[in-house]
Amino acid sequence: MIHPFQCLLFCTISSEDERTILLAASKSRIISFSLPDGNLLSSWQCNYSDVPDVHKIDKPSVGPINQSPLPGATKDDLSERETKRRRKSSQDDGSDSSSAEILIEEGKTKRHRSTKPVATDSYVIKLAVTENGNFVLAVTDEDKSIRVLRLHFDGKSMPKRPCAITFTPDQKTILCGDKFGDVYALPLLPDGSTKDGTLQASNDLKAEIGPPRQTKFAISANAKTVHTLKNRKALKHQLNSPHVKPPSKTIGFEHQLLLGHVSLLTDLICVSLSNKDLVHPKDRTYIVTADRDEHIRVSRGMPQAHIIEGFCLGHTQFVSKLCVPSWNPQLLVSGGGDDQLLVWNWLSGRIVHRLDLLKCVSDHINLRYASFDLLGADPMDINTVREEHARIAVSELYALEVKIARGEDRNYILVAVEGVPAIFTFIVAEDGAVKQEEAISTEGNVISLTVSKDQHHVAYAMDTNHKIFSQSRVSAEITQSGRPSIGFLSFSAAEGTWDKDRELQSAIANVLRNLPEDDERAIGGKKSSNRDSVGVLYGLENLRKRG
Numbered sequence: 001m002i003h004p005f006q007c008l009l010f011c012t013i014s015s016e017d018e019r020t021i022l023l024a025a026s027k028s029r030i031i032s033f034s035l036p037d038g039n040l041l042s043s044w045q046c047n048y049s050d051v052p053d054v055h056k057i058d059k060p061s062v063g064p065i066n067q068s069p070l071p072g073a074t075k076d077d078l079s080e081r082e083t084k085r086r087r088k089s090s091q092d093d094g095s096d097s098s099s100a101e102i103l104i105e106e107g108k109t110k111r112h113r114s115t116k117p118v119a120t121d122s123y124v125i126k127l128a129v130t131e132n133g134n135f136v137l138a139v140t141d142e143d144k145s146i147r148v149l150r151l152h153f154d155g156k157s158m159p160k161r162p163c164a165i166t167f168t169p170d171q172k173t174i175l176c177g178d179k180f181g182d183v184y185a186l187p188l189l190p191d192g193s194t195k196d197g198t199l200q201a202s203n204d205l206k207a208e209i210g211p212p213r214q215t216k217f218a219i220s221a222n223a224k225t226v227h228t229l230k231n232r233k234a235l236k237h238q239l240n241s242p243h244v245k246p247p248s249k250t251i252g253f254e255h256q257l258l259l260g261h262v263s264l265l266t267d268l269i270c271v272s273l274s275n276k277d278l279v280h281p282k283d284r285t286y287i288v289t290a291d292r293d294e295h296i297r298v299s300r301g302m303p304q305a306h307i308i309e310g311f312c313l314g315h316t317q318f319v320s321k322l323c324v325p326s327w328n329p330q331l332l333v334s335g336g337g338d339d340q341l342l343v344w345n346w347l348s349g350r351i352v353h354r355l356d357l358l359k360c361v362s363d364h365i366n367l368r369y370a371s372f373d374l375l376g377a378d379p380m381d382i383n384t385v386r387e388e389h390a391r392i393a394v395s396e397l398y399a400l401e402v403k404i405a406r407g408e409d410r411n412y413i414l415v416a417v418e419g420v421p422a423i424f425t426f427i428v429a430e431d432g433a434v435k436q437e438e439a440i441s442t443e444g445n446v447i448s449l450t451v452s453k454d455q456h457h458v459a460y461a462m463d464t465n466h467k468i469f470s471q472s473r474v475s476a477e478i479t480q481s482g483r484p485s486i487g488f489l490s491f492s493a494a495e496g497t498w499d500k501d502r503e504l505q506s507a508i509a510n511v512l513r514n515l516p517e518d519d520e521r522a523i524g525g526k527k528s529s530n531r532d533s534v535g536v537l538y539g540l541e542n543l544r545k546r547g
Contacts, residue, residue: 003027004320004447004485005461007124012453013133020452022459022508023136024486025124027536038507040515046122046140046147062153106497123536126162130171135188139165139172141536146176148188158184164265168302169272173434177268181291184304187254258305263293266543267322270301271329288318288332288346292543296334298346310349314342318543324398327411335394335415337508337544343432352432353381357415357424358392364422364439365389365469369499385469393418393540394451399428402456404496414458416446418540421468423449423460423489425498427542440498443483444468447537458489458498463537471538484509 007025011032012018021041022033032041126139136149144161160178168176168185177183219238226235268289275283285301286309296312297320301303317337324346325331332346339358342351367384396416404410411428423440444462450457464483467473475483486508488501535542 004444004463004465004537006179006447007127008448008450008459008461008486009127009129009136010134010450010452010457010459011129011136014131016408021127022450022486025127025138026460027069027123027400028121028126028140030127033508033511036504039502040511040512044149046124046138060092068143080409110199121165125536126165128165128167129200131166131190132171137165139163146174146186153289164289166268166270168270170467173302175258175270175287177265177289179264181263181265183258183260183265183268183287183289183305185256185258185305185357198334202327238523258298258302259287259289259299260296261289261293263291263295264294264318264543266290266318267320271326272301273329286392288322288324288505290334290336292318292545293423294319294336296322296344296346298349310347312342312344312346312351313544314351316345317545318539318540321394323397323413325401325411325413325428327399327401327409328430330431331428333395333397333399333413337391337393337540341394341413341415341426341434343428343434345432353434355426355434357394357417360390360424360436361389361417361420362386364420364424364441367439368421368441378474380467380470388470389420391541391544392420393544395540397448397520398449398458399450400451400455402491403493411497414449414451416449416460418538419445419469419471421445421462423458440489440499442487444485445471456491457501460487460489462487471534471541 003026005024005026007023009023010020011023012020013334020035024031027354028046029043030046031043033039034041044441067448070203110492122140122142122145124138125141126137128137134150138147138149139145139146139162143157144159145157146162158176158178160180160182162176163179167188172188174186175183176186219235221235221238223232223235226232233242257270268287270342271286271288273284273286287299287301287305287432289297289299291297294313294315294317296315298309298311300307300309312332312334315334315336315338319334321335323333325333330345330347331352332344333341334344335341337358339356341355341357343353343355344350345352349450363383365382369385395418396414398414400412400414402410402412409459413428413434414425415424415426416422417424421442421444423442424448425437425440426434427437428434442460442462445459445466445468447463448461449458450460462483462485465474469473484505486505488496488504490501491497492499
């Protein structure tokens, strides 16, 4: 049984004969397919040990354990203190699976592996690609890493789990947001350049590397604040012992902290505006970020990311997705846990249009059940479906510009909602007004979307394991095996419609059915991992505040 693909990405490689491939991530494996024939190219397995634990700092010795005992201290007291010291050391060393504890014997420091169980699987949760298609970023969850993939790869282990990622407009720097609300800038490659020197690190990026500084720890207690005999003896021991404050953990590669939210960061985009779009005489870059607390923040780009230009305030629930249309970069489309999609003039923070997305979802549920268009997907009772989708969460959001037969441009917004087997298409007018065109039914709940470089092709990953419209109810195994895991849409310029590419979908399905046993097991079911994968497929509702 093939595990659903949680991430898809079109990758167009710039060369003499430009070619497009599709990258699909299932659990901890990334598989590449050639397009348009759908042939399998290769697969890559993410191993937990791939990325060195560069931000781990061994704690310094605070003195040998065979120092003179306190007056009046018994062997039991010393044993209890040593046990507490070792327990505290193992707790302070961090929660990562490669944490180490420091044991001190005769003034020598020895590093021993912790007996803490090691996580064996780290799932791919985000994919991004440079414009030339030469480098792909893969964000993995358990080891909190960003992997830069080319012929070889380099790993960057972050202090907190990354949850949003993008490139600066010059494609030379990675912007990474983590679940603690911080946004970092780091170079695409360790040395900041490719072999031919075509990709240099941005000048705005400053290094924050260096050996951790050890500072003397100041004891705040004194004889006037300590009264009991036992505490006075402990204070005397502290004053007679050398104390060094352990250095804080650092990131062992070039990076820069740009900005921070006080809430969990959910998405970020980097936008460049020319002086034609601005009153300002020079071109400017902006970083737009969203968080769990309904905020959309507009900050200046590097190196002035600490300057806040404004906020877009209008959501009442978490914001999960942001999108700036290429045809009008002054517009911003946002969605999340609200019933509506919002269209903004983000420079002024003004709402241009509201779209009732919950009504679109409800209408699609009624239509699918009324027409029995359930595609053999082991459906649930309609009342149960309505109850589960009384609240919605936007999982994917794209803005496209396509050309129709008359040579005119048509502007689209594509939306996927968590746990809904459909892709919703909307047409955007020049003034930002949005109206629904159609809801394209799919064979399974849509998990991920990706758009080709020419914006005329869309690939989408579907959940083959669960019933349609459900995030928890598992389908019968015979139903799972008959459902495709990847689908394709192509825009017909002559008809002005989005049509399913059944031929390519069948080619990909045949490749997946004929995978070698090792590859199938790696992206399959129970044999590969004991991790619960539901959180990777459906996790947005966890952002919703309770009560």
